[in-house]
Amino acid sequence: MKIFQLSLLLIAVLSVNSQYSQPQVRGNTAFRRISDQLGRPIYNFFRRWFWIATGSIRDLEEENRKLEITQHALEKIRPEYVDKFFCDIDGPGKRSDAVPTRVHQLRPGDIDIIGAMGDSLSSANGGYSTQPLHLANEFRSIAWSGGGKGTYFTHVTLPNILKMFNPKLYGYSTGDGLTIDKSSKFNLAEPMTMSPDLLFQAKVLINRMRNDGKVDFKNHWKMITIFIGNNDFCSDSCHYESYEKWVDLHEKELIKTLRYLRDHVPRLIVNVVGLPDYTNLFKITNSPIRCYVIYRAGCHCLFQPHMTVEKLGYVKRGVDLWNERDKKISNMEEFHTNDFAAIYQPFMTNVTYFVNEKEGIADLRYMAFDCFHFSQLGHAMAALGLWQNLMEPKSNKSDYWNPNLNKVFKLKCPTEEFPYIRVD
Template identity: 40%
Template sequence: MELSSLKVMIFGMYVLFWSPAITTATLQRNILAPEWIGKFTDEEQTGVPKHVLAMQDRYFYPVRQMIQKMLISPSRQNRARKNRKTQKAILKSTEFPCDRNGTRSLTRPTSVHQLRPGDIDIIGSVGDSLTVGLGSFSNNIFEILVEHRGVSWTAGGDGTWREYLTLPNILKVFNPKLFGYAYGDSLAEERGSQFNVGENGALSQDLFFMTREVVKRVKNDKRVNLTEHWKLITIMMGSNTFCLQLCYEDNTKLIKIHKDKLYNSIAHIKSNLPRTMVNIVMSPHLELITNFTRKPMFCEFFNIMECPCLFARQYKNRLPEFVKTMYLFQQVEKEIVQMEEFKNTEDFTVTLQTFTEHLVFPLTRFNHTDYSYLSADCFHFSQKGYARAANALWNNIMEPVGRKSTNWIQEFDRFNCPTAESPFIPTWKNSETI
C-alpha cells in the first residue's frame, strides 16, 4: 500500500475514534434519536455513560495509541522550526525575565492570598484539544492528530521556558520541584499526561467528569501531600461546544449545562483538594476564527469538519445568534467566580483569566492572518501560538483582579513579574492592595 493511501486510511480511522465525547455527541445528534442516550444512566454525574467509557478502554484508546505512534516523526520539530511555527529559542546567556528573589515563601503559607509563584508545588489542567497541545509541531494535516501534551501551554513541562514557553516551565523557574505537568507526546490515559487530563473533542458536558479525574489522580499520587502542597488547576472549556453543538442543540440549554458543570467542577475541587488555586480561562470567543484571511483551501475543508457550526454554509445566517451565545458563556463564567461560597475559606480561591475575552489574532506585515501561530489545520495553535497563549495566561495570573488584560501580545513583549511591593499572586482579596 502506498504511504499516501495509508495516511488517508489512518486519518479516517482517527476521525472515527477521535474521542468518546465527540463520538457520543455525534451519535446523539446525527444517527440515533435523543431517547437513545437516555437509556444509559449518567453514573455519578460523570457526563459520560459507562458503556462509552468501556468502549474507550477497549477500542478508542488502543486505536489512538497506534495512530499516535505511527504519526510521530523525529524530525517534525525541526521542520516546524524551519516553517516558523515555533517560538524563537532563547539563548542560555539570557536571564529569565523575572527576579527570583523573594518569589518563594520562607515557610509554606497557610492562606491562598499570600501565595507566591514559587509556593505552587503541583500543577494540573482540564480542557479540550487546546489543553492537549494538539497540532503543536504539525507540518501537514496528518500530524494534526498527534497530542503534544509536553508543550501544552497550561500543563506541559517538556524542556524549559527557553524552548517551550508554558505555564509549568515558568513556574519551574520559581520552584524547580514543581510536579504534575505532562511530558512527551502522551495520551490522557498514559503516565506522561500526569495531571493534564485534557481530551480532544471535550464538551462542556464533559467538564465535571474530567474534573473528577484530575482530583482522583492528585489524591491517589504518592508524591502528593494533600494538606500541605499548594496546587494550581487551570480549566478552559467551550470551544467544541461552540463548534459542534450550537447549531444542533438548544443554546439556552447549552448555557445552563456549561454553568452547572463549571460550578460543580469548582465546588468538587474545593471540597476535595485543600490548598488549591483554580484558574478559569474565559471561553474563547470564536467569531475571530471566521474572519481569517487568505486561508488555504484544504484548511477551509477541514475547518468545516472540525467546526461545522461556525464554518458550514447552511449555518452562516445563524452566526449572530452563535456570537451572542458565546458572549453569554463568558458572562456565566464571570458570575460563577464571584460566588461567595468560593470566597469563604483561606485555602481556596478561583480566578477568571480574561486574555481570551477580546482576543485579536496576530497579523503579518501585510495585514493578513499570521498562520505561523496556527497548526496545519489553521484551527489549532502551533507551538508558537501556544507559547503566546502561555505568556498571556501568565500575565493574567499576575495582574490584579478587575484589572486583567483582555487580549494577548507577542510572546515575551511583556512578561509580568512579582515585585517586592506585590509579591503575591493576585486574588480577589489581595488585589485591593495592589
C-alpha cells in the same frame, strides 16, 4: 500520500462528529462513551497507531523549527523574552520562607502541584503538526497549561514559567501521549471533551493526586487550569433552541465541578479561562483550503453552509454569554475561601492572529496544521497570556495576547509591593 492521510483524518473526525448529528443528552458525551470497557481499548489502539505512523518527536520538532512555528521565532519578535527570563527568580516571586496558610498569600514559587483540565487545546493536539495525521496526536508535554517539557528557554508553558521560581514543581506532563499514560501526570485534558465531562475529569484528577506518593495532598498548594467550551460550540451548540438555555446547562456543570474541587482538594487555585471569539476565524483570508475542509468536518455547528453576518453575530453573542457566565461563577463568594480560589482569566477572549486585520491576513505560525489548534509557538504565547493574567487584579486583567508581543504588551512580574498571585 498526504491526500490519503487527510482522508483518514477526515474519516476519524466525521465518525466522531456524526455522534452529534442528533441532540445529545448532556453527560452522555464522547468522553464517557469511549470510556466503556469495549470502546476505550479500540479507541486507544487507533490513537497509538497515529503516533507510530507520524515519526519521531525529535524530527517533528526540527521540522517545526525550520518552519518557524516554534517559540524560536520569538528570537526575531521579542528577543528579550528568549535571551533571559523576564522576572527575577530570586526576587519577590520566589518561594516563601514559610508555607502560606491563605490563598491570598501565594507567590509563584509557592505552587507545588500543577494540573490541567479541558479538551484538545489543552492536550496540545497537533502541537507539532505538519500533516493531517499529526492532528490526532497529543503533544501534551508542550501544552500551554499543563506541559513541562524541557525548560522555559526551550518550551514556554505555564509549568515551565513556575519552575523558574520552584524547580520542584510537580504534576506537569513530561511526555507526549494519552491521558492514561503515566507521563501525562495531572494534565487530564482529553480530545472531544465538553462541559458535562468536567466533573468526571475532576474526580479522575483528584484520584491521581491522592494516589501519587510525591503529592502531599493536604499541605501542597495546587493550581489547576480549566479551559472548556471549544467542542461545545463546535459540536453541541446548534442542537439547542437558544444559547441561553444551553449556557444555563454549562453554568450548572461548572458550578458542580468547582464545588467538588473546593470540597475535596485543600489548598487550590483554579484558573477558569475564557473562550476566544471564533468569528475571527471567518475573517482570515489566507487559510489553506485544508483548513476549511477540516472546519466543516469537525466543527459543524460553527462552520455551517451559507454563514451570514447575522449568524456570526449570533455566535459572537453566544461566546460572550458563555464567558460572562464563567466570570460570574468564578466571582461567586462561595469560590473564595482561605484555601480555595477560582479565578476567571480572560486573556483569550479577544485574541487575534491578524497581522493585517483590514485585509484578513493572519500569522498562521501560531496555528496547527488545521488552523484551529495551537502550534508550539501558539502554546508559548498562550502560556505567557495566562501568566500575565495571574499577575493582574480582577478589575484590570488583559483580555488578549498579542501574537507579535509589541512594545505595548509588557510581561508583568511580582513586585515588592505585591509579590503574590492575584486572586483579588
